[in-house]
Amino acid sequence: xxxxxxxxxxxxxxxxxxxxxxxxxxxxxxxxxxxxxxxxxxxxxxxxxxxxxxxxxxxxxxxxxxxxxxxxxxxxxxxxxxxxxxxxxxxxxxxxxxxxxxxxxxxxxxxxxxxxxxxxxxxxxxxxxxxxxxxxxxxxxxxxxxxxxxxxxxxxxxxxxxxxxxxxxxxxxxxxxxxxxxxxxxxxxxxxxxxx
Amino acid sequence: xxxxxxxxxxxxxxxxxxxxxxxxxxxxxxxxxxxxxxxxxxxxxxxxxxxxxxxxxxxxxxxxxxxxxxxxxxxxxxxxxxxxxxxxxxxxxxxxxxxxxxxxxxxxxxxxxxxxxxxxxxxxxxxxxxxxxxxxxxxxxxxxxxxxxxxxxxxxxxxxxxxxxxxxxxxxxxxxxxxxxxxxxxxxxxxxxxxx
Amino acid sequence: xxxxxxxxxxxxxxxxxxxxxxxxxxxxxxxxxxxxxxxxxxxxxxxxxxxxxxxxxxxxxxxxxxxxxxxxxxxxxxxxxxxxxxxxxxxxxxxxxxxxxxxxxxxxxxxxxxxxxxxxxxxxxxxxxxxxxxxxxxxxxxxxxxxxxxxxxxxxxxxxxxxxxxxxxxxxxxxxxxxxxxxxxxxxxxxxxxxx
Amino acid sequence: xxxxxxxxxxxxxxxxxxxxxxxxxxxxxxxxxxxxxxxxxxxxxxxxxxxxxxxxxxxxxxxxxxxxxxxxxxxxxxxxxxxxxxxxxxxxxxxxxxxxxxxxxxxxxxxxxxxxxxxxxxxxxxxxxxxxxxxxxxxxxxxxxxxxxxxxxxxxxxxxxxxxxxxxxxxxxxxxxxxxxxxxxxxxxxxxxxxx
DNA sequence: TATGAATGAGCCTTCATTCAT
DNA sequence: AATGAATGAAGGCTCATTCAT
Numbered sequence: 168x169x170x171x172x173x174x175x176x177x178x179x180x181x182x183x184x185x186x187x188x189x190x191x192x193x194x195x196x197x198x199x200x201x202x203x204x205x206x207x208x209x210x211x212x213x214x215x216x217x218x219x220x221x222x223x224x225x226x227x228x229x230x231x232x233x234x235x236x237x238x239x240x241x242x243x244x245x246x247x248x249x250x251x252x253x254x255x256x257x258x259x260x261x262x263x264x265x266x267x268x269x270x271x272x273x274x275x276x277x278x279x280x281x282x283x284x285x286x287x288x289x290x291x292x293x294x295x296x297x298x299x300x301x302x303x304x305x306x307x308x309x310x311x312x313x314x315x316x317x318x319x320x321x322x323x324x325x326x327x328x329x330x331x332x333x334x335x336x337x338x339x340x341x342x343x344x345x346x347x348x349x350x351x352x353x354x355x356x357x358x359x360x361x362x363x
Numbered sequence: 364x365x366x367x368x369x370x371x372x373x374x375x376x377x378x379x380x381x382x383x384x385x386x387x388x389x390x391x392x393x394x395x396x397x398x399x400x401x402x403x404x405x406x407x408x409x410x411x412x413x414x415x416x417x418x419x420x421x422x423x424x425x426x427x428x429x430x431x432x433x434x435x436x437x438x439x440x441x442x443x444x445x446x447x448x449x450x451x452x453x454x455x456x457x458x459x460x461x462x463x464x465x466x467x468x469x470x471x472x473x474x475x476x477x478x479x480x481x482x483x484x485x486x487x488x489x490x491x492x493x494x495x496x497x498x499x500x501x502x503x504x505x506x507x508x509x510x511x512x513x514x515x516x517x518x519x520x521x522x523x524x525x526x527x528x529x530x531x532x533x534x535x536x537x538x539x540x541x542x543x544x545x546x547x548x549x550x551x552x553x554x555x556x557x558x559x
Numbered sequence: 560x561x562x563x564x565x566x567x568x569x570x571x572x573x574x575x576x577x578x579x580x581x582x583x584x585x586x587x588x589x590x591x592x593x594x595x596x597x598x599x600x601x602x603x604x605x606x607x608x609x610x611x612x613x614x615x616x617x618x619x620x621x622x623x624x625x626x627x628x629x630x631x632x633x634x635x636x637x638x639x640x641x642x643x644x645x646x647x648x649x650x651x652x653x654x655x656x657x658x659x660x661x662x663x664x665x666x667x668x669x670x671x672x673x674x675x676x677x678x679x680x681x682x683x684x685x686x687x688x689x690x691x692x693x694x695x696x697x698x699x700x701x702x703x704x705x706x707x708x709x710x711x712x713x714x715x716x717x718x719x720x721x722x723x724x725x726x727x728x729x730x731x732x733x734x735x736x737x738x739x740x741x742x743x744x745x746x747x748x749x750x751x752x753x754x755x
Numbered sequence: 756x757x758x759x760x761x762x763x764x765x766x767x768x769x770x771x772x773x774x775x776x777x778x779x780x781x782x783x784x785x786x787x788x789x790x791x792x793x794x795x796x797x798x799x800x801x802x803x804x805x806x807x808x809x810x811x812x813x814x815x816x817x818x819x820x821x822x823x824x825x826x827x828x829x830x831x832x833x834x835x836x837x838x839x840x841x842x843x844x845x846x847x848x849x850x851x852x853x854x855x856x857x858x859x860x861x862x863x864x865x866x867x868x869x870x871x872x873x874x875x876x877x878x879x880x881x882x883x884x885x886x887x888x889x890x891x892x893x894x895x896x897x898x899x900x901x902x903x904x905x906x907x908x909x910x911x912x913x914x915x916x917x918x919x920x921x922x923x924x925x926x927x928x929x930x931x932x933x934x935x936x937x938x939x940x941x942x943x944x945x946x947x948x949x950x951x
Numbered sequence: 952t953a954t955g956a957a958t959g960a961g962c963c964t965t966c967a968t969t970c971a972t
Numbered sequence: 973a974a975t976g977a978a979t980g981a982a983g984g985c986t987c988a989t990t991c992a993t
Contacts, residue, residue: 175977191477197963207979209965218963274480277473280389284470288533316546319527323550326526327519334518337484350512354519357553393988394955403954405990414988567956583869589984599958601986610984666872669865672781676862680925708938711919715942718918719911726910729876742904746911749945785967786976795975797969806967 176214179204180225188267192278197221219283226276227290229268233261234293241297247305248356251324254301255355256348258328263344273329273336298324324355372410375400376421384463388474393417415479418472423486425464429457430489437493443501444552450497451524451551452544458528459540469525469532494520520551568606571596572617580659584670589613611675618668619682621660625653626685633689639697640748646693647720647747648740654724655736665721665728690716716747764802767792768813776855780866785809807871810864815878817856821849822881829885835893836944839912842889843943844936846916851932861917861924886912912943 182204187195197218201208215221237257241250262269276287298321305311311320331351335344369377378400383391393414397404411417433453437446458465472483494517501507507516527547531540574596579587589610593600607613629649633642654661668679690713697703703712723743727736761769770792775783785806789796803809825845829838850857864875886909893899899908919939923932 193476196961201980208963208981209979210977212964213977274477278476280474281387281470316550319543319546319550322526322530323519323523323547326522326524328522330518330522330525331515337481347515350515351519354512354515392986397955404956404988405954406952408989409952585868588982593959600984601959602957604985605956666869670868672866673779673862708942711935711938711942714918714922715911715915715939718914718916720914722910722914722917723907729873739907742907743911746904746907784965789976796967796977797975798973800968801973 175204175206175210176224177228179206179211179214179221180228183221183225184229184265184267184271187275188270192275195275222276222279222283223286223290225271226287229272230290230294233258234297236261237294237297241301247301247308247310248352250301251305251356252349252352254297255328255352256345259332259348260345262332263340266340269332269336269340273333295321295325327351327355371400371402371406372420373424375402375407375410375417376424379417379421380425380463380467383471384466388471391471415475415482418475418479419482419486421467422472422483425468426486426490429454430493432457433490433493437497443497443504443506444548446497447501447520447552448545448548450493451548452541454524455528455544456541459536462536465528465532465536469529491517491521523547523551567596567598567602568616569620571598571603571606571613572620575613575617576621576659576663579667580662584667587667611671614668614671614675615678615682617663618679621664622682622686625650626689628653629686629689633693639693639700639702640744642693643697643716643748644741644744646689647744648737650720651724651740652737655732658732661724661728661732665725687713687717719743719747763792763794763798765816767794767799767802767809768816771809771813772817772855772859775863776858780863783863807867807874810867810871811874811878813859814864814875817860818878818882821846822885824849825882825885829889835889835896835898836940838889839893839944840937840940842885843916843940844933847920847936848933850920851928854928857920857924857928861921883909883913915939915943 179200183195183200186199186203190199197211198208200221201211204211211221215224237254240253240257244250244253262272277284279287299317302311302315302317302320302324306313306315306317328351331347332344335342375396379391379396382395382399386395393407394404396417397407400407407417411420433450436449436453440446440449458468473480475483495513498507498511498513498516498520502509502511502513524547527543528540531538571592575587575592578591578595582591589603590600592613593603596603603613607616629646632645632649636642636645654664669676671679691709694703694707694709694712694716698705698707698709720743723739724736727734727739767788771783771788774787774791778787785799786796788809789799792799799809803812825842828841828845832838832841850860865872867875887905890899890903890905890908890912894901894903894905916939919935920932923930
């Protein structure tokens with residue numbers, strides 16, 4: 168189980184994802200995470216303040232990569248429609264590529280207490296800001312409706328994506344999530360006042 | 364605290380809603396619920412198999428009322444668009460009218476473990492079926508697009524409604540949720556291929 | 560190990576004395592105390608707030624009896640000299656009669672942290688007040704020196720008694736502690752200005 | 756924090772006194788002592804067998820100085836009464852001059868476990884022997900009572916001194932401890948059969 | 952039906968000590 | 973001699989559930 172090459176910080180976070188996906192949030196004991204990471208229990212506390220800190224860091228680390236990757240991909244697209252499609256595709260494909268992470272973000276981390284969830288929401292804001300930017304630019308360029316309520320639209324984008332992924336995870340990831348992206352995009356876009 | 368007139372079953376469920384809203388999922392001990400309901404701890408187990416059973420029953424009871432009320436209201440509307448608007452309005456207004464219940468459904472019950480959430484999803488299916496019916500009829504009558512993916516559209520409806528309410532609850536229910544319903548409806552409808 | 564007749568509160572305190580005397584302060588786990596008392600671990604927490612509360616209660620309970628018994632015995636004596644002798648004798652005899660308690664008060668409880676020791680000192684004040692009263696009355700009746708510094712004298716009384724008992728406990732209670740009382744009394748009294 | 760000139764052995768002991776006085780026995784971790792001493796954790800173990808060894812060495816080192824200083828001072832006095840007064844004065848003044856050490860000897864080191872305290876008592880014997888010598892000589896020269904029980908008297912001397920200092924430390928060293936020495940001496944002496 | 956005292960399994964975190972460098 | 977990252981054992985407390993009354 169030893170993964171000597173990775174720095175211990177990432178090693179522990181990756182272990183936490185696996186343990187939580189396989190055992191569930193409430194059975195993800197620190198000792199299990201340590202064993203999975205190939206370190207002693209005490210070593211965890213050289214890198215994290217406490218158990219909660221592991222989970223927040225996990226979310227920050229992964230969601231940070233998410234936002235970064237999505238920003239990169241989006242930058243290469245010219246229209247807002249394309250940017251939104253890319254965002255959905257990337258979001259879907261990254262979770263489809265990491266089954267464990269999908270379970271953790273869609274099911275397990277939601278079981279955390281209100282305090283932890285508030286901190287997770289802080290991290291989420293970075294993602295929501297990307298959505299807001301795409302929508303705002305789309306309004307300015309005339310791709311999206313002039314009277315589009317950006318906040319509501321963002322809730323629709325995020326709510327739809329989230330619900331779609333959760334449904335997919337709950338169905339044991341049986342179908343191809345990435346393939347659905349264009350249809351989700353289509354549904355959203357047409358609501359945004361685009362002409363077909 | 365005694366509520367002698369109500370049968371103990373409902374008495375306990377109502378107590379659970381209050382205790383969970385005020386203390387959070389993880390601090391909603393059976394003993395607290397019992398005290399709030401004005402019965403002894405042991406009495407709970409004469410009406411419910413275990414703690415999980417209280418929560419599922421709570422959800423069933425409340426969501427059952429939800430679906431019933433929504434079905435009634437919808438029945439009086441002629442077009443699918445109106446039905447959908449009514450569904451959203453009713454959903455919003457019922458939660459806006461019961462702050463405790465809103466907190467419980469949007470925040471607290473999500474902290475339950477995977478198994479409980481799967482059971483809750485079973486209960487939710489009744490609600491989703493109503494949405495499906497509205498969408499399907501809308502397709503048949505030509506109000507909605509011919510090529511509408513009902514399952515995806517339903518996820519969009521539910522995901523958007525859910526995200527909107529959760530955002531509202533997390534913002535301490537500061538603004539008028541019911542007032543937003545028409546705009547949410549508008550966003551959704553236009554995505555469904557309706558002509559303005 | 561069951562002692563059904565005693566109320567559980569006293570049952571647990573007595574168990575704590577035994578466990579602490581036999582295992583030492585730092586090895587007096589709650590689970591050991593529970594087993595000794597013949598109750599479940601959780602039952603402890605129906606009668607005490609936490610582990611510290613057991614120890615404070617133990618000290619209050621025992622020291623309360625101490626002060627009460629000593630007050631009773633002293634009341635029957637006419638002179639302050641006799642009262643002081645009685646106090647020493649009773650203190651010695653009560654600890655000589657309960658080896659476990661002697662170990663706990665002289666050795667184990669001193670290992671508690673500063674916070675707990677401050678609370679224990681609060682309880683001790685009741686005992687010190689009895690000493691003060693005896694000394695003050697003795698001054699007024701002329702049995703003790705007019706210029707006696709009551710606070711210093713009280714420290715001498717308590718310090719001497721305490722050191723004597725601790726030495727005796729550390730020597731495994733090999734000799735007859737009670738037999739020493741008159742000589743300790745003699746040493747103290749003559750220092751208080753008594754004429755031989 | 757580096758104290759390059761002092762040999763590391765003393766450097767660590769002095770650090771232990773400061774850390775223990777400022778943080779308390781139970782928060783005086785080896786790592787804190789190492790940081791205060793300006794050395795690495797592991798270095799401690801090049802000079803001391805284990806943590807207990809630091810504390811015993813601390814006590815030996817400091818108490819050794821104590822006994823030595825007191826012996827020196829006493830040697831210059833002719834009568835046993837003067838010797839006893841000097842002993843008390845020196846004991847008081849040395850602790851009054853080192854607040855940290857006073858806290859450590861009177862409060863913190865008492866929290867150590869029974870084994871450590873037994874070893875500390877071994878060290879204390881050197882001090883008690885000095886007291887015994889003073890008392891024995893005093894008996895021989897006729898300054899103290901013929902029938903004085905030296906062991907009891909020693910317990911009274913030590914118990915009174917100890918209790919007096921502890922009370923002073925617990926009162927945050929508010930008053931002048933050294934000034935009390937003559938009155939403590941007076942109380943003790945008169946109890947030893949001296950004629951005023 | 953109703954009670955509520957009693958049960959006991961389960962886990963995060965600290966810190967003295969080691970050892971490869 | 974010196975370092976400091978890594979180790980891993982150990983225990984107080986909560987709370988869902990039971991059962992004698």
